Each structure stands twice: as C-alpha cells, then as structure tokens.
Amino acid sequence: MKTDFSLTGYLSEFLKGFLVLNIIAFSFISLTGCNKFVEVPSPITQIATTDVFNSDATATSSVVGTYSRMMSSSGFASGQGGSVTVLSGLSSDELTNFSTDASVVQFYKNALSPSNTTLGTNQWNEEFTYIYASNAILEGLASSNSVTDSIKKELEGEARFIRAFCNFYLVNLFGDIPIVTSTDYRVNGLLKRSPASQVYDSIISDLKIAQQQLASDYSVSGGERIRPNKWAATALLARIYLYLKNWTAAEDQATSVINNTVLYTLVPDLNSIFLKNSSEAIWQLMPVQSGQNTGEGYTFITTDYPQVATISPELFNAFEPNDQRKIDWIDSIIVSNQTFYYPFKYKVRASEIITEYSMVLRLAEQYLIRSEARAELNNLSGAADDLNAIRQRAGLPVTTAVDQPSILAAIQHERQMELFTEWGHRWLDLKRTGQATNVLAPVKGADWQSTDTLYPIPQGDISRDPNLTQNPGY
C-alpha cells in the first residue's frame, strides 16, 4: 500500500500557488515603483504653493492677499479695536478706554498678561502670518521660472517690504523677536529671539533691496497708492534710521521722499489728507469689505455711548491754542449730558461709497523725521523749516524754539499733535525717546511699571517654543 502523504504532491500544489503569488508580487513591485496613480493634481478650490508661482496673475494675488487680509481682519493693520492704532493708543496717553473686553482693558492699564488673547492674536500671530506669507512668496518666486522678471522683481520687493514692516512693529512692541525667514514650521517653531539690533539689520536689508526692486510710481496698482512702492520703502527706511539714531541716513531718506514733489505734497486742507490717493499718501490700505470705509473711521467715529475709546484728556489738552487740528481732526458727541471727544481724521464711519483709504505712511511724518534728524545734527534752521511746514498747515505760528533741546522737544510735541491715533506713533515715540516712564507714570499712576514699555511675549508661544524667553516684568 502506498503512503497517504505525498510530499511531492503537496509541494507541487504549493508551488503552483506560490508562483501565482510571485507573479502578483512582481506586479506589486512594479506598482510601488510607479506612484503616479496616487498623485492627484491640486484641487480647484485651493492652489498648491508651486502652482501659485506659475503665473503672473496668481503670484500677484498671493501678494495682494496680504493687504486684503490686513483690511478684513480686525487686528494689527485694520484700524479697528484690535489694531496697533487703538491698542498702542490705549497703552500710551492718547486714548481713554471704553471697551469692557478684559483683554483690551489690560492694554489701557498697562497690565498685560502673557496669555492676553488680543495681544497674541492681533499683535503677534497676525504679523507672523504675514511674515510667513512673505517668506512663502519669496521662496515661491525664487524657484519659479514662469513669472515675468519685472513682475517677479516687484513682488519680491513688496514681500520684503511687508516682512520689514511687520518686523518693525514686532521689534518695537516686543523688543527682541525671532527673525523668521523660511516657511518650515519645524525650524520656525524652535527659533529663539534675536537681539533687536539684528532685527533692525534684517529690516534695513529687506528695505534696501525693496527700494531697488519696487516701482518708483503707482503703476502696478493703476495709480492708486494702495501697494507699497520704492518711496514707501524709502519712507519706512527713514523712520528706521530715525529710530536707530542714524540721523544722517534718516535725513537722506526723508529728503529723497520730500523732494519727490511730483508724487508727494502736503495737502493744505486738513480735512482732505485722509482721502483716498491724497497727494500726501505714500502708502494707504484700501478698504475691502463692501459698505465699509476705513477701520479707523468705523471704530473712532462715535454715534452713541462710546464702545471702544475716546481722545484722552492728556491729548485733548496738549493742543496749542488755535491749532486747527483740534477742530478738524477731533469731533465730539454728547450722550447723557457727557461730552465725548473722538478722533475725526477719517470722516466716514461706513458707506457704500469709498472715499477714504487707511493711511499707513504719509509725507507729514517724513517732514517730522527730517526735522528731528536735522535738529540732532545741529541743523537747527533746517529742522525748524520742516517743523514749521507742519505747524503752518495746522494754522499755527512758526516755532519759538531756538536751541537744540527745545527744538527737539517741540518736534516731539508736534509729532504727538500731528500723528495721534495713527499706527501707534505716540507709544513708539515715547519708548524710543526714553520718555515713556516720565510721561506715563503720572498719567497711569500705580498701574505703570517701567517694564511695561515692552509687551509680553504671548504665553502660547512661550510654552510651545522652548527657546523663547519672556520679557522682564512678566
């Protein structure tokens, strides 16, 4: 009798099956070698970064997207309650707070908590979002072969300008900050703070390149002054040099803007300065939401009991007699027998017809920059000329200051009166001139600490990035 179990038979059966599987395994290998099938094109509802920089149009969209967001958010650049304009105004002596939002009250009381959400969202995250976009644009343009060279140059200039602009506010509000230059979150999420001097170096470097790359007119935006050009970069550079006390450079940059009288002249009528594309405007942001003009107009113009902020008594009382600005740029409302004064540089609260754009950089500041630079360089008459240009427009007599200290003091006073509730100028000026404690301690009383000049680094980032340190006093 033969055996029941035939190894040969079993193996040959197994072999057949095994060979079949091997054929399949080969298909597998060829399959894994060819991944094309599982690579899908990007969806029409979003665009992959690489595709954004495949055409002039989409690349341009990536840049203007930042301006659109600046105006549609209610934060940093919006002129609304979360903007630098309002929050720094509250931190300084410009505005009296009427907001009941605890996170806004903290700005007014100079008692910011590192976990303050308004601070984190509107004064930190938002700027870094724009910096990320700029970095992505710079990376995208660098690796793109499809964008026309002239457009590429312009867009790179704008991206650098935005990055420098955001870094300027970050370094002034927070002191040392991380310098973010790439899009890799794994690298960026672990950055440490760089000294302010290095941040300024990178700002200057960006702006100098931007000066070279940007157009010297407003042709890219069809004549509207709503995208930064070469002169915007120059004007910001003048401000940077002023802050860095590089008086000669500050004078030079401001001069080159002031001398461009074809594009820029001081508007004689105080009520016309903030109109769209006014000849004083170096860079304005265009309102984007329908039915809205500027965020500043919407926020400051008060129609009932104030909800956000009003002009502080310190600012109101600082005007010299006959200062036309006190009449044209401040309005009031009486509610329950109480008079509230509010900023009225922008005249339109909300309207379908857009007449005003939000002013970011304007010529008057350049006069004041040059005036201060000249005063510091002991060119007192030159300084007085620039100062008087501003004073005369406000209906005031020429300055009576004659020596350097009094001219410098007059310039600081003039800056307060001319640039109030614009982009936190007062807050930054008090800090850079070392006057913050002198001026604010009497106003704010026990709330004021000398360490309040720097806002705290938001707690969320401190806990997520182990390399970030907190500012003193927090």
Next chain:
Amino acid sequence: MKLTAWEQFPYSVREAWKVMRLTTFFIFISALQLSAKSTAQKITLSSDGISMEQFFSQLKKQTGYSFLLEIGTVSPQQKIDVHVTKASLEEVLDQVLKPLSLSYSIDNRMVIIKKMALIPSLSVLDLPPFEINGHVTDSLGNPLAGASVTLKGSRTSVGTDIRGNFSMKADQDNIVLIISYTGYQTKTITVSKGENIKVVLSISNNILDQIQVIAYGTTSKRLNTGDVSTVTSQTIEEQPVTNPLAALEGRAPGLIITQTTGFSGGLFNVQIRGQNSIFNGNAPLYIIDGVPFTGTAINSQLVGAGINGGGSAFSNIDPSNIVSIDILKDADATAIYGTRGANGVILITTKKGKAGKSTFNLNAYTGVGEVTRTMPLLNTKQYLAMRHEAFANDGATPDPNTDFDLTTWDTTRNVNWEKVMIGNQAHFINAEASLSGGNANTQYMVGASYNRSTTVLPADFADQKIAGSISLNQTSSDRKFKLSFTGNYIIDNNNLPTTDPTSFANALPPDAPEPLTPDGKLNWANGTYTYNPYYFLFKPYQSNATNLISNLTLNYTILDGLEVKANMGYNRMQIDETAETPIASLNPAYGQTTGSTYFSSNAITSWIIEPQVEYKTQTKAGNFDFLAGLTFQENFTTGDIFSATGYTSDALLGNIGAAAQVTPYAITYAKYSYQSGFARINYNWKDKYIINLTGRRDGSSRFGPGNQFANFGAVGAAWLFTSEDWWKDLVPFISFGKLRASYGITGNDQIGDYQYLASWTPTVFPYQVAGLQPTQLANPDYGWETNKKSEIGMELGFLKDRILLSTSYFINRSSNQLILYTLAGITGFQYITQNSPATVQNSGVEFDLNITNVKGRDFSWRSEINLSIPKNELVSFPNLAESPYSDLWVIGKPLSISNSFHYTGVDPKTGLYVFDSKDPANPVYPDDLKAIKHTGPVYYGGFDNEFTYKNWHLDIFFQFVDQIFYNYLYYNFTQPGMLGNQPTYVLNRWQKPGDQASVEKYSQNYGDAYNAYLNVTTESDQQLGDASFIRLKNINFSYSFSGSWMKRMKMEGLSLYVSGQNLITITHYQGNDPENHSPYSLPPLKVLTVGFKCSF
C-alpha cells in the same frame, strides 16, 4: 520619528516573519529541486530474472533514494522480472512488491520495505485500483465546481472541476464517498465499481453551512476564521424601512446604528466597535457589490442640515434589493481592506437572478407612522401659573411689549403644539416588483420599486423614491467564462421644510395664537408672534438625488482551480438641493420684502477596477486557497452652493436665473486616487485547522509624495475541535466547536483630501485683483492612523447545532492618531495636523445565541439574542494637559465622557441650583469640572423570536440599549418661568424656603436663577440622564396561502402581512426619544403597515 506600519509590528512578529520568509525560501528551493528530481525519478528498467540486490541498486541509482529492507523480507538473491518504462517509484514498487506481500513506506527519501500486515480479505488486494467518475450538481442541475469528494476512511480527497466532474481512484468495491460543498448539505453515498455517479446537493439548512460573504469571496460560517455578522434579506424585508441602515439596528453584535431624526432621508450614525479615531472619520467602509460606496452623505451641510441632520447616503439605496448585509469586524476579516479597514467593513450584496422558470414577484404595503415618543408639556393653566409665579418670584410684572403670552394673547386657548406640529400621521406606500429566471448558463433579474413617505407635520411634505435594478449572470457552456453584471439606480425626491420644528413645538406657549390667518397666510399677530411654528413649514427644502451603482465581474478559469477575475465598478451619486425663503414666509416686522433661495449641487463619481487571481487546490495535505489582486480606485467629488437673493415672486424661487443677485457660497472639489495590491492564503486541513493570512499594500493620494504607501496584514486561525475524531465520544452534545483567533493591522484614511499640500486659497475679499492667502502648511510626512486588532472567539453548537453560541472578545488599539497640534504663532499658523502616539482602545465582549426551540412539522420557534458590552478608553494622549483638549478628555476614560460640573440639587434656602464646587452657587470653569460621566452605551443588543405555525408566521424583535445621554435640558436656554413652554417635569419646583425640589424657582429674568440654569444646561451633569430603552423594534405577522386554487391561478405564492416598526418603547428618558436623544430633532417614527406578497 514616524514608524512605518511595518515597524509598528512587535519585534517578535517582525522576527518571526523574517524566519518565515527564509523558510518559505528554502521550501521554495527544495521544492524546485524535488520537482526536478521527480522528473529524473521516472524509472525505466527492463530485465527478466534480475536479483533483488541488483533491482534495488538500480532504483537507488535512478532515484537517489535509499532503501531499507526489514530483516526477513526478501533474500538479496531472489530473482524477479521487471518491465517498466518511465514509471514512478511508487508504480515500480507496487508492481514488484505487491505480489511478494510486501509493503513499503517512503520517508524523507528513504524507502522502508516491510512485510505486509495480514489483511482478512486478501481478494480485495487482488483487485486492481479502479476509477470512480462522478458529477455533482445543485438541485437545479447547475454543476458545482470545487465540491469536495472524500473517500471515507481515507485521506483521499478530490475536488470537482468547473463542470462539476470528479474522478478518483479506489481499490475496493462499495466504497463510501462524502461530498461536501459550502452552503450545501453534505451528502454521503455508497458507490460500487462501474457506477455512473450523479450527486445532487441541496442547500443547507444549517446556519453554519450557509454561504458567508467575506472580503473578496465567500466561505461558510463553519469555516470562517474571521468575525462576520450577517443580516439577511428576510430580516430586511420584514421591516418597513426606507433606509437599509434602519433595518440593521440591534441586529448585529458590535454594530451601533442610531437614527438621528424621524424625517425621511435623515442621518444615521453608524459605528462598528466604538470610536477609534479621535478627530477623523469613524465610519465603516461600505462596499456594495464590490463597489466602495461613500458612507457619508454628500448633501450640502448648509442647505438641508437643519432638517435631515446632514442626510444619509443610504437613503439612496433600495433596501428591498439587498440580499445580505455582512458586517466585518476583526482583523482577519478587515485587514485585506488595508487603510480603509480600521472602522470595520459593511458588505452589501444585491439580489441576483436564479436559474429556473421565470418568476414574477410583487410586494406592496401601505401604512401609517407617528413619532415614537414626546414629552408631556404644561397645559395653559399650568403654564400661566408658572409664568405668574416667576413674575412673583422676581418681584416683577408682565411687560405688555414683550410678555405677549400674558398680556396680549387669548389666555383661554390651550393648544398642545407638540400634537399640532409633530403629532400627525405620516403615510407610507411601497411597492416593488421583480422578474427573475434563467437556465444553467444565464440568469437574470429585473426589478423596480416605488416608495412614498409623508411626514408627521401638518403640511404636505413627502419623500418619493423610484428604484430600478438589473442583474445578469452568464456562464459559457464550457463553464470557463463567467460574467456577472448588476446595475442599481434610484431617483429620490425629498420635500421637507428647511428647519425641524420639534424644538419649537416643545417651547411654544400653549396659549399662542392660531398660526394661520383665515385666508391661509402666516399670522404674525401684530408682531407678537415671532416664533410662529408654521413659519418653518412655509420654507421648503427640496432634495433631488440620483444614485447609480453598477458592477461588472468577469471570471475566467484557466486551469482547474486557477481563475482570473476582474471586478469593475462605477458609482455616481448626485444630489441637488434647494432651500427657499419665500416672501410668504417673511415676518413683515423685519422689513424684508424679497425672497431668496440656496441652490446646492453635489456629486461623487467613483470607479474601481480590481483584477484578481485565485488558485484553489485540494491536496492530501489540506486545501489551499490563494488569492491575489490589485485595486485601482478613484473618487471625484464636486459641489457648489449659490445664494440667490432678491426674488420678487415666490413662483420663481426655483429658478436661479430669476434672482436679482447670485453669490457663490462654497465650492467643493476633491479627487482621491487609491491603488493597492492584496493577497490572501487560506489553508484548511481537513476542516479542522484553518489558517488565513491576508496582506495588503496600499497607496493613497491623501498622503504626500513619498509617504503614500503602507503595508497592512493579518493572521487568523481557527481550530474546529469538534472535527477531531476523539471529540464525538468525549462530549457528544457539543455538535460544533470552533476556537478562533486573529491579529492584524488596519488603517484609517478618513482624513480628508489634500491635507499634505502647502496650499493657498482665495481671500474673502479681492484687493483690486483676487487675493490669495496661505491656508495650509506643507506637511508631507503625515500618515494613516493605524488600528491593531486582536480577537479571540469561540463558536459552539449544541444538540446537533440547534443551539449555536458565538462569543468573541476583542481589543482594538488605534494609534498614530492624526491630531491638531498647536504651533507657536511665529510659524505663521496656529495648528498643524500631525500623527501622534495618542492611543484609543476599544475592547469588548460580544455574544450571539441562536436557538431552534421547537422544530415540528406544523410549529417551529426560533430565537436569537445578541449582546455587546463595549469599552472605550483613551489610553494615552501626550501632553493632554497642555493641549486645547485638556477639559474634554481624561486618560483612562472613554472619549465619549462628559466632563462637567456636578449638580447637587436645589438649595432649599435660596431655591437655586447648586453644584459641587467651592462656591456651590457659582461653579468656575474649568476648575470645578468634577463629574466625569460616560455617555453612550454600556451594553446593547437585540432579541428576536420567530414563530411559524402551519401557514402563519410571526417575528418579534426587541432592541435594547443601556446608556446615559443628554436629556431635554441639553443646551435649552429657556428657563422655567420665561416665555416658553416646559415639560411637566418642571412642576416639582422650589417655591418657598425649606422646599425640597428637583427644579429651581421659576424666574423670568436674566438674574441669579438664569445663571444657575445656564450652568445646569450647558455645563452640568444634570443635562445627562438615563437614556436606556427597550424597544419593540419590529413585528411582522404574515399568513401564506396554500391550496389548489393557487395552482389554478398559476400562482406560486401569496401572503398577507402586517408589519410594525418601533411600536413600543420602554424608557425612563426625560426628553422625546432616547434613541436620537435630542431636543432639537424629530423622534424616529413608529410605523404600522399592511401588505401582501405574491409570486407567479
């Protein structure tokens, strides 16, 4: 560092696999050598008078085998005659040794020769082996290919070929053959030499032997190594439901289905064995006739979600056309689906034609439905008393400008708005017809059905469905080529209001005015009737859906047992929706005078191609089944929503062209490509030991380049211990016993498309030109969530399988969870989705008991009970405390916990709600979150009894769930005392100091009482309550006619039936219905229908 799926295998498994691979390699090599040898082994020898010594040395030379001769068997000098040409070793040995009464055995290339044991009937030995030929068919004469034919008392077993033929060698007369085939009764026959055997197998009645659909094939419950539950067409047909998911509630262990609304077309939540993924999809993979089907409705979430909860894709599947639904649960059953198998798989098979004469089937029913359950509400007397008490408590008086219920309206009116709004009868009509038939080579079926369901609302809304189906099977006459085609198409027009009025029906004061003016317009009662409940009925929502699912399968048998196959499927589902706000619905107080409409259109198109090779072989060493295949699949989703405003006439609301302004609202677009290869090896040794290995390599476009592929696999094994010879004597009353175990890895890719892509999307507003903003960080290295499933199960049959008990215990661990990580703001983004080692464990025990209590000639009674006890646990979550989810979850607790204030009652002094907190009246979030309560089922199951007496048939099915869920307080912002009705639960309120009450004092303003009330309804454990229930889910009572008159009418069958759904609900739930446990959605309906079935 992220591990690949392979690296996540335990070390030991990886090592074992390496060894296995090596071993396989060696077997492969030696098999090659052996097969080479076996050709060389053909022996040619021709010699008269050769000596035994010479003979064996020749053999050794030619074969390489050694020969051992037992002492005394042969003398070396013995002379023999040998004449063989190219014979096998066995043939030569047989020829030479048999006449010498010698036997031999071959062991490891060694031939041992010994004396043959004395066998009584020596004559048998003298018979030369003869061939037995036979033919196996089913009762309709269709050949059964692959049936197993075993010679009793031996290990000889052969399979039938594709024509159903077999042949085997036997060496004695009157042998006994055992013929078995999956799904058919095993037959034992005695055959004698020369007989032409025809075997007809009939379909098995034993549940264990019925065909069990599994991934890419079938097996039987008896031989299945995995865990699969099946719901058959009989169960589905007995239930008057329009969504097949509704028919599955309580029917399968491990499967939870919850109906979220009583409106037709509404959402059903489906979960197999708990929540695996913390943030991503937990829906099972659905496959209909081999075509993957999106389980998620493609309805626009904006347009219709207020009424249908988002909709159900399955309302576009005709339940009457389903033959079986199989729920695949463990790793063994699901791992072959790779990245898609983590949440279980539901396989739906539609009806196919059967060979035989053409049969026409007709089934029609009509019926009525009402909501299962509502809360008892205050009547006007109680309501007004509550309001006045609230004003008294607050020291206030009603304000004629706001408190219309007390000052303006007719306080003698007493309306039960629940009854008016959702207390009406819905009507159902359903009819389906099919024609099927065919012969052995061709079978066909065509079917059509119509269903109309109205609502319980006091207006004319209805859901109408028309479905058609075609099925065709063709087999070539040599039976080598098979073609199978199915096509299912449905048109569903659903007309509903845009908003579910349930919560308004609960909250409307009982003295509210008539909703309509005498001329049929909305009555705004001079601006006092803001929440006119008929307002919603004036705003219609319309959805028009079509769904085509078709499948073509081609099979070709190359050799016996070797089959190539291609499964090709196509699915397109499209839903167009409109939600209208007619001018007639506008409250004049708001000054709006034009109508508006949302238009939405969504579609998903998918195709799949799956070439496969299957090789089945029955050997002496057991049966092997090899399967390998490839999958190519693509899904394409598109959608858009437009808001059209400024209509000046209600008649034009459906016409987007007539709008004054059209604004694009949302555009969706996604493409998903998927390719993979899979393989399975099934080894079955004598139906005793079964091992099943599955593997899949998956690639998906949902992951970034370079990270698209991953490997998955499982091993399953079963031991049918009752097949052991010794068992039957040992424990005779256990007729079937199987121990099975499985372990494997599956994945979850329900994470949305394009998540890896650094992308930009349009800004909301242009800035001269369109703007773009970065919306997603480049994130190429995120991968699938992996789910490691392990399970052991025991299946027992007692008393000749009259009692079948199946128990299983499983542990599923889901890790590599995709979680939103918070990023430092300096990165430019707040979050990124990344894989995390966070782990969720689902474990549980499941029982399924099936008893044939009585089986007589006239009367039979069968019972089935299933029970599932699930446990969900968040095992780990790195940095949970620092994450945004720190208040949501607790390590070691289920994901479905509610972390809330602990409610301690009403303070007898103040009459206000108090809590277990530092300041009992004012708990602080999140410090006072102390009550961790588990929502969701503790256990659940179903209990079915089926009685048959002569022509009468009765089936009663109960569903039961033990659970805690949100009650009527959940996010209810109207506190007792305010304008708005309340359930009668609030009558037990605090009135004066010292009262022990369950409800705080009535109040009508936003004071302390309201704060306490908000703490209760938004943050406390008081908004959770017992939502356990036992429900008479289905009852079906039918009578089948018989008699000669039917023959005369040429009728094959006729039956009348009464069927009911959700008829009785036993619960303590405080709220409307414990199943959907929502104060905002319509409770499911109880339905009673009568109908008839006939066939010609």
